[in-house]
Amino acid sequence: MTRGMEQATDEDLVAAVLRGDRDRFGDLIERYQGRLVNYLFRLLRNADDAHDLAQEVLVKVYQVLDRYDPQYKFSTWLFRVAQNAAIDQIRRRRLKLVSLRQEDEEGEGRDWDLPSPERGPYGDLRNQERGGAIQEAIDALPWEYRELILLRHFGELPYEEIARLKEMPLGTVKNKLFRGRQMLKEKLRDFLSD
Amino acid sequence: MNRPDHSTFQEWLNLDADGRLAPEERARLEQHLAGCEECRLEREELAAFQGLFERSAVPVRSDFADSVMAALPHAGWEGRSPRTWQFPVAVAAMLMLVAGFLIAGSTSGAAPSGLAALDAMGGMVRAAALAGAGLLGASWKGIGLIVEDVISSPVSLGAFGFLVLCLNLLLVSLVRRRKPAAAAASLARGGRETDGGR
Numbered sequence: 420m421t422r423g424m425e426q427a428t429d430e431d432l433v434a435a436v437l438r439g440d441r442d443r444f445g446d447l448i449e450r451y452q453g454r455l456v457n458y459l460f461r462l463l464r465n466a467d468d469a470h471d472l473a474q475e476v477l478v479k480v481y482q483v484l485d486r487y488d489p490q491y492k493f494s495t496w497l498f499r500v501a502q503n504a505a506i507d508q509i510r511r512r513r514l515k516l517v518s519l520r521q522e523d524e525e526g527e528g529r530d531w532d533l534p535s536p537e538r539g540p541y542g543d544l545r546n547q548e549r550g551g552a553i554q555e556a557i558d559a560l561p562w563e564y565r566e567l568i569l570l571r572h573f574g575e576l577p578y579e580e581i582a583r584l585k586e587m588p589l590g591t592v593k594n595k596l597f598r599g600r601q602m603l604k605e606k607l608r609d610f611l612s613d
Numbered sequence: 614m615n616r617p618d619h620s621t622f623q624e625w626l627n628l629d630a631d632g633r634l635a636p637e638e639r640a641r642l643e644q645h646l647a648g649c650e651e652c653r654l655e656r657e658e659l660a661a662f663q664g665l666f667e668r669s670a671v672p673v674r675s676d677f678a679d680s681v682m683a684a685l686p687h688a689g690w691e692g693r694s695p696r697t698w699q700f701p702v703a704v705a706a707m708l709m710l711v712a713g714f715l716i717a718g719s720t721s722g723a724a725p726s727g728l729a730a731l732d733a734m735g736g737m738v739r740a741a742a743l744a745g746a747g748l749l750g751a752s753w754k755g756i757g758l759i760v761e762d763v764i765s766s767p768v769s770l771g772a773f774g775f776l777v778l779c780l781n782l783l784l785v786s787l788v789r790r791r792k793p794a795a796a797a798a799s800l801a802r803g804g805r806e807t808d809g810g811r
Contacts, residue, residue, distance in 0.1 A: 437690065444685065448678045453670070460671045470674055477681050485690035550669045571631075572666050578633060597627045604662055611661040 429493035436484060444481055451477075451494070455501060458573040461557060462505040472508060476501045495580045498570060502584075549610050556606035564599035571596055622652050630659045709734055 427435070427443075429450070435443040455476065460469035480500055487496060557565055570576045570584065578596075582589045604611070625642045628634045634642065646652050674680075713730035763773045 439691070441682075441685070445678055445682050448681050452673050452677050456673045456677070457670050466671050469671065470677060474677070474681050474684060478684055478686065481685050482688045483690075484688065549665070553665065553669050572663070578631070593624075593628065593633075596631075597624050600627060600659075600662065604658060607662070607665060608658075610665055611658055 430489040433484060433487055433489065433493060436481075444484075447493070448477055451497060454573065454575050455497070458498065458569055459501060459505055461554070461569050461573050462502075463508065464554060468508070472504055473501070476504050479504070491583070492580050494574075494576060495584050498574050498576060498580075499584050501574075502566070502570075552607060552610055556603050559606065560599055560602055564595055564602065567592060567595050568599045568603065619649075619652075622649070623655055626652060626656050626659060630656075630663065709737075713737070 427446070429447065432443045432447050432450075436447075452473065455473045456466075456469050459472050459476075460466055463469050463472065476497070480497060487493065557568065560568065567581060567585070570581050571578075576584070578589055578592050581587075582592045585592070587595075622642060622645050625634055625638055629639060629642060646656065710730065713734040763769050
């Protein structure tokens with residue numbers, strides 16, 4: 420039975436691209452762009468940078484697509500490349516992961532651009548406040564919890580893929596996600612009823 | 614089976630939110646929830662928590678996919694992809710076949726047959742293989758003559774040995790220098806990056 424590309428697995432799409440059907444890479448992009456951009460946005464805290472880096476990551480993945488081993492999940496590979504690229508960029512730009520605000524020379528705070536889908540790119544106050552609170556709560560998490568929370572909630576990776584990506588036992592992933600969520604919930608309690 | 618404590622139910626609620634709870638545990642959780650207001654509240658909070666993340670998602674630019682596709686360079690593997698090779702390989706095979714027919718036709722004087730064409734092609738391949746083998750043999754012979762020349766004199770043998778020793782030392786020092794740097798880089802980067810998911 421012939422399976423349409425709409426139902427094709429990631430691995431099928433990669434195989435099609437490697438056979439010379441370049442357009443199938445567009446299907447992979449459509450499939451992952453939302454998760455990838457949002458995952459990178461939470462790491463870089465800037466929507467433009469997240470888009471730019473997501474593009475770099477996808478181009479990089481395309482260039483070495485022949486090295487992809489279909490025995491493993493494409494998403495695991497993609498997010499590993501994305502995480503490493505984001506860490507490199509954070510190091511390069513010396514972003515401070517602790518604070519949501521960046522002090523300018525006069526000592527005044529400048530908000531990072533935060534998403535507010537309901538009303539334009541930088542949206543209304545409540546959205547901005549909520550986005551800021553989420554980012555602040557995520558940034559306050561120890562890295563070992565933060566990376567798992569981001570992979571699970573923004574990368575939407577299943578437990579097994581996170582375990583493989585981080586080379587951790589599955590039980591550790593479950594445990595850290597549970598603890599990370601508890602910490603986040605405490606900080607975001609005021610916004611849960613929105 | 615032991616009766617799960619309250620913290621276990623809270624862990625189960627988290628697993629359930631991710632669709633990771635086994636049916637049997639899920640049934641026990643539902644039973645517990647019927648009589649535990651705190652856990653019911655916890656479940657509501659978890660749902661709200663996920664909703665909060667979804668509402669704060671950054672919208673992806675509408676032209677993002679197109680701009681990525683436009684930015685894709687020519688990857689090294691593209692030259693090796695079957696579709697890229699299909700056409701040139703087919704043309705080469707056809708040319709060889711035509712050449713085979715022509716050679717067979719010109720040598721036999723009679724109308725070329727398929728068998729004669731294949732025989733002619735085989736002859737061409739044999740000739741190419743012989744030429745390659747001859748070249749390889751000649752290069753090895755050349756190397757042999759140089760080595761023979763070097764070891765014939767004690768001075769040149771000593772100089773050659775010294776050169777080999779220096780090259781080895783250089784190689785060892787380079788490997789030593791690269792090893793710690795590579796290990797540190799790998800540790801800092803959290804593992805392999807573009808290793809195909811392994």
